[in-house]
Amino acid sequence: MTDSILEGTGCALHEPFALRVLGDEMEPEFPDGCIIIIEPNDHCPNPSYIFVEVEGVRWFRQYRRDAAGRERLVALNPLYPEIDLTGLEWSVLGVIIQRNVRRRIKHYEYS
Numbered sequence: 001m002t003d004s005i006l007e008g009t010g011c012a013l014h015e016p017f018a019l020r021v022l023g024d025e026m027e028p029e030f031p032d033g034c035i036i037i038i039e040p041n042d043h044c045p046n047p048s049y050i051f052v053e054v055e056g057v058r059w060f061r062q063y064r065r066d067a068a069g070r071e072r073l074v075a076l077n078p079l080y081p082e083i084d085l086t087g088l089e090w091s092v093l094g095v096i097i098q099r100n101v102r103r104r105i106k107h108y109e110y111s
Contacts (some may be wrong), residue, residue, distance in 0.1 A: 014040055015040070016037050016038060016039045016040070016094075016097065017037070017038055017040075017094075018035050018036065018037050018038070019035070019036055019038060019051070019060070020033060020035055021032070021033065021034050021035075021036060021060065024077055024079075025059070025061075025075040025076070025077050025080045026060060026062075026075060026076045026077065027076060027077050027094075028047075028066075028076070029076050029077050029099070030060075030076070030099060031037050031101060032066055034099055034101045035099070035100040036049075036060070036098065036099050036100075037096070037099075037100075038051045038093070038094035038095065038096055038097070038099035039094050039095055039096075040093065040094045041092060041094050041095050042091065042092050043092060044063045044092045044095055044110075045095075045110035045111060046063065046064060046065040047062055047063060047064045047065075047111045048062070048063050048088075048095050048096075048108075049061075049062050049063075049095065049096035049108060050062075050063045050073075050092055050093075050094065050095050050096065051092075051093045051094045051096065052073065052090060052091065052092050052093060053090060053091050053093055054073070054083060054085065054088055054089070054090040055089055055090070058093070059073060059083070060094075060096070061073035061074060061075060061076045061083065062075075062076060064090075064106045070084070070086065071084075071085040071086070072084050073077060073084055073085065095108075095110060096108055097109075
């Protein structure tokens with residue numbers, strides 16, 4: 001091993017990874033317990049499903065930017081409020097490229 005890998009700059013940081021969705025915030029597209037595959041990336045197309053850190057808290061949400069340039073994170077379940085990103089410190093950790101619900105796989109592509 002080299003020091004750079006130990007410092008967190010190894011290739012693994014650039015490889016897709018899987019997470020399990022916990023909760024109903026992104027239903028019906030992403031039901032509780034489904035597996036999502038995230039491709040590490042620091043930008044997000046509009047709209048896209050992203051894994052993001054906002055003010056030190058990590059979220060899985062849909063990113064949207066309107067015609068006026070206002071950026072927000074939206075839960076697909078209308079019971080949860082959207083997060084207006086104006087004035088907040090936030091960074092994209094990755095984009096969701098795949099979903100697996102009981103062995104049914106769906107891929108997501110962004111332009």
